[in-house]
Amino acid sequence: MGGLLTALNAGKTSLSTNQKSIEIVGNNIANVNTPGYSRQRAELMQIPALNFGDFFVGQGVTVSNVRRDHDIFITRQLHEKSITLGEELGRSSPMIELERIFNIADENLAAEIDRFFDSWQELTTNPSGLVERDIVIQRGQLMGDAFAEVAQEMENVRQNINNSIVAKVDDLNETINEIARLNERIQLVEISGQSANSSRDQRDLLIEGLSKTLGVQTFVDKQDQLNVHLPGGLPLVIGNYPMSIEADTSGADVVLRLNAAGSVRYLSLSDLGGEIKGMMEVRDVFLADIRDNVDKLALDVTEAINGVHTLGYGLDGVTGRNFFQDLGGVQADAARQMRVAFTDPTWVAAAGNPAAAPGDNENALLLAELETTHFVAGTSDNFDNFFSKIVATVGIEAARNNLAVGGAEDAMVQLQNLRDGFAGVSLEEEMIDLIQYQRGFQSSAKFLSTIDEMMGSLLQLKG
Amino acid sequence: MKATQGTTYRMLGNRLNDITTRLETLRKIGASGKKLNRPSDDPASIRPVLNTRKQLSNVDRYLETMGQSMDKMEATDGHLGHVENVLVRVKELAINAANGAMDDQALQVLSEQIGHMREELLDASNSTVDGKYIFAGYREDTKPFTLNPAYVPGGYDPNNSATWPYVYNGDENPTSLEIAPGERLQVNITGTDLFFGDADNDGVVDPGRVNIFATVTNMMEAVAAGDVARIESEMSVLDQGAEQNRRIRSQLGSRAARVESAMQHQEEVRIDLKQILSRYEDADAIESFNNIIQQENAFQAALNVTAKVSQLSILDFI
Numbered sequence: 001m002g003g004l005l006t007a008l009n010a011g012k013t014s015l016s017t018n019q020k021s022i023e024i025v026g027n028n029i030a031n032v033n034t035p036g037y038s039r040q041r042a043e044l045m046q047i048p049a050l051n052f053g054d055f056f057v058g059q060g061v062t063v064s065n066v067r068r069d070h071d072i073f074i075t076r077q078l079h080e081k082s083i084t085l086g087e088e089l090g091r092s093s094p095m096i097e098l099e100r101i102f103n104i105a106d107e108n109l110a111a112e113i114d115r116f117f118d119s120w121q122e123l124t125t126n127p128s129g130l131v132e133r134d135i136v137i138q139r140g141q142l143m144g145d146a147f148a149e150v151a152q153e154m155e156n157v158r159q160n161i162n163n164s165i166v167a168k169v170d171d172l173n174e175t176i177n178e179i180a181r182l183n184e185r186i187q188l189v190e191i192s193g194q195s196a197n198s199s200r201d202q203r204d205l206l207i208e209g210l211s212k213t214l215g216v217q218t219f220v221d222k223q224d225q226l227n228v229h230l231p232g233g234l235p236l237v238i239g240n241y242p243m244s245i246e247a248d249t250s251g252a253d254v255v256l257r258l259n260a261a262g263s264v265r266y267l268s269l270s271d272l273g274g275e276i277k278g279m280m281e282v283r284d285v286f287l288a289d290i291r292d293n294v295d296k297l298a299l300d301v302t303e304a305i306n307g308v309h310t311l312g313y314g315l316d317g318v319t320g321r322n323f324f325q326d327l328g329g330v331q332a333d334a335a336r337q338m339r340v341a342f343t344d345p346t347w348v349a350a351a352g353n354p355a356a357a358p359g360d361n362e363n364a365l366l367l368a369e370l371e372t373t374h375f376v377a378g379t380s381d382n383f384d385n386f387f388s389k390i391v392a393t394v395g396i397e398a399a400r401n402n403l404a405v406g407g408a409e410d411a412m413v414q415l416q417n418l419r420d421g422f423a424g425v426s427l428e429e430e431m432i433d434l435i436q437y438q439r440g441f442q443s444s445a446k447f448l449s450t451i452d453e454m455m456g457s458l459l460q461l462k463g
Numbered sequence: 464m465k466a467t468q469g470t471t472y473r474m475l476g477n478r479l480n481d482i483t484t485r486l487e488t489l490r491k492i493g494a495s496g497k498k499l500n501r502p503s504d505d506p507a508s509i510r511p512v513l514n515t516r517k518q519l520s521n522v523d524r525y526l527e528t529m530g531q532s533m534d535k536m537e538a539t540d541g542h543l544g545h546v547e548n549v550l551v552r553v554k555e556l557a558i559n560a561a562n563g564a565m566d567d568q569a570l571q572v573l574s575e576q577i578g579h580m581r582e583e584l585l586d587a588s589n590s591t592v593d594g595k596y597i598f599a600g601y602r603e604d605t606k607p608f609t610l611n612p613a614y615v616p617g618g619y620d621p622n623n624s625a626t627w628p629y630v631y632n633g634d635e636n637p638t639s640l641e642i643a644p645g646e647r648l649q650v651n652i653t654g655t656d657l658f659f660g661d662a663d664n665d666g667v668v669d670p671g672r673v674n675i676f677a678t679v680t681n682m683m684e685a686v687a688a689g690d691v692a693r694i695e696s697e698m699s700v701l702d703q704g705a706e707q708n709r710r711i712r713s714q715l716g717s718r719a720a721r722v723e724s725a726m727q728h729q730e731e732v733r734i735d736l737k738q739i740l741s742r743y744e745d746a747d748a749i750e751s752f753n754n755i756i757q758q759e760n761a762f763q764a765a766l767n768v769t770a771k772v773s774q775l776s777i778l779d780f781i
Binding site: 357360 | 464465466467468469470473474477499500501502503504505506507509510512513514516517520521524527528531532595599600601602603604634636638639640641644645647744776777778781
């Protein structure tokens with residue numbers, strides 16, 4: 001009897017083990033579409049054998065652990081690539097905006113500059129015409145407005161970047177706290193020898209997100225806890241202790257500061273990575289550069305025109321007047337302050353001689369010529385070419401960004417496929433497993449009914 | 464390695480995304496007819512495109528300017544032709560007077576007729592286009608020629624403008640316009656140059672030049688006085704004056720020819736520039752529609768594959 005009872009017991013372990021395995025398969029199937037889910041599998045182990053007379057006979061099977069398929073190499077690759085993707089994505093939307101501002105349609109700043117000089121050219125044919133003079137003033141004003149609009153739109157881009165950064169910070173802290181909590185939970189679960197599979201999956205996914213936005217680095221410490229650092233080495237999560245990031249909106253531009261254990265540190269570009277770095281870099285380096293150049297162009301146009309205009313004479317014979325309001329050589333914000341200095345058309349200095357005869361177009365000719373002969377200070381580009389260079393810079397950066405985003409996205413897809421190939425849920429595989437464990441379960445049941453029959457036979461012996 | 468559900472659908476999704484994005488771009492190119500829609504489409508061609516557009520607008524302006532100069536030159540030429548006729552008529556009258564056998568009264572009539580001719584000359588010299596005096600230099604709002612009240616008959620001295628029968632109120636500056644990049648062309652004639660032979664307006668008739676007004680006035684006085692010798696000497700000066708008018712007229716004519724050829728040239732330049740611009744920014748229609756069809760086929764294929772994949776499932780076989 002003893003043997004049969006042991007066999008019953010063994011059959012029971014088999015039933016429950018197969019059932020457990022099927023549960024795990026079921027869980028895998030349930031999570032087939034869960035992002036970041038790693039396929040789990042039951043690790044089966046036979047129950048240590050007992051010595052019966054001369055033989056060791058097994059005592060059945062048990063699930064020793066539930067493990068997840070996981071490859072640290074691929075996971076790290078995914079995190080690394082997320083940083084690149086994040087950085088390029090961060091640049092993407094400001095670049096799209098900038099491309100819109102510096103468009104190459106028929107209506108852009110270059111067209112306004114062309115029209116302004118064209119109006120001078122028109123004035124040369126009829127220097128005393130009040131209509132032509134008015135057109136020059138209007139074109140000048142329109143050009144100033146176009147400059148101001150470009151400057152304002154760039155300012156909007158800057159503000160949008162600032163707002164996006166602030167919006168991201170709340171999310172960031174949430175993620176950082178969650179990672180710390182997960183660290184703690186994993187430690188608690190795994191101290192008993194089990195695997196905290198779902199928590200680890202979740203943590204990997206959070207790190208991926210954090211890599212994308214902030215470009216973080218991670219390493220596992222001696223206590224098997226995942227520590228998270230900023231690219232510059234400043235800590236974000238140490239074990240189960242989270243730091244926090246704050247957005248400082250007091251200045252003109254949003255800056256981030258890290259609140260690490262009571263000490264506050266401002267984060268520079270080199271401390272950051274991912275989307276936030278991408279956005280900040282566009283804001284602080286690229287956009288700032290473009291803005292400088294637009295201001296430079298505005299100042300240069302203003303000064304070149306004023307320089308020649310002051311030498312000419314208005315219809316009223318007065319000389320020394322500025323056409324645009326004098327910016328005093330200050331480049332900062334010049335694009336937004338370009339305004340025609342007067343509204344009286346007779347003040348337009350078309351004449352080149354003190355007599356200021358109405359047919360005198362000498363100064364108008366000189367002014368019209370500036371379009372092609374004047375070079376923007378420190379370059380060998382006329383106004384149009386200088387502006388084309390700005391647009392080309394935007395175009396090159398946008399094209400590079402497009403390419404980089406495309407490349408990084410492709411790489412991400414490849415890596416995700418690689419990860420899925422290793423740790424993802426394949427329905428086919430699960431179905432086979434399902435059959436396998438079902439058959440195991442059925443066989444165990446058959447085995448049990450056989451034992452039962454055998455026991456019945458035994459009991460009938462007395463009969 | 465295994466192909467999981469996630470991998471399969473991720474790939475299908477990405478593939479469809481790629482194709483639709485590309486299709487969208489191609490359709491945009493097809494619809495706008497331009498391959499250069501954003502700076503990033505081709506950063507290298509931005510500078511040529513903007514430059515060419517500027518040049519095109521400049522060419523339009525040059526053509527406009529030259530059209531106006533042509534009008535002015537034609538009007539001027541008409542007046543110069545008239546001056547020529549007047550001078551011929553004066554000469555005829557002078558020849559008539561020099562023939563002798565004229566009594567005082569007849570000479571008076573001839574002299575008066577020359578006086579009328581002088582008036583016609585004055586009208587021509589004070590002619591306007593668009594309400595502006597064309598022979599006044601920059602002072603287009605000032606009547607260029609008026610009688611000199613201080614004129615003493617017979618007192619004409621070419622070196623002293625105070626003794627001239629008429630004074631010039633304009634200035635010596637001819638109008639120049641830009642008719643091609645960096646090229647300025649004088650489009651009119653100043654009255655002082657044409658009628659006084661004093662191009663720099665310094666009150667002294669330039670060597671070899673003639674003050675036409677003074678000559679006609681002198682002739683008028685000589686005829687009135689019946690001074691045949693003086694009539695004859697003035698007649699040769701009058702010929703010189705007519706020659707001066709013809710020379711200036713032919714200069715004007717050659718300038719007009721220059722403008723005409725420049726206009727033709729600029730028209731050609733405009734066509735070239737449009738071609739250049741088109742090469743940079745216009746899409747090849749046939750090519751872009753071919754591409755669209757090609758992409759649409761690819762899209763259809765991808766959709767078919769996607770549909771097939773979802774039909775195929777292990778669940779149907781277990």
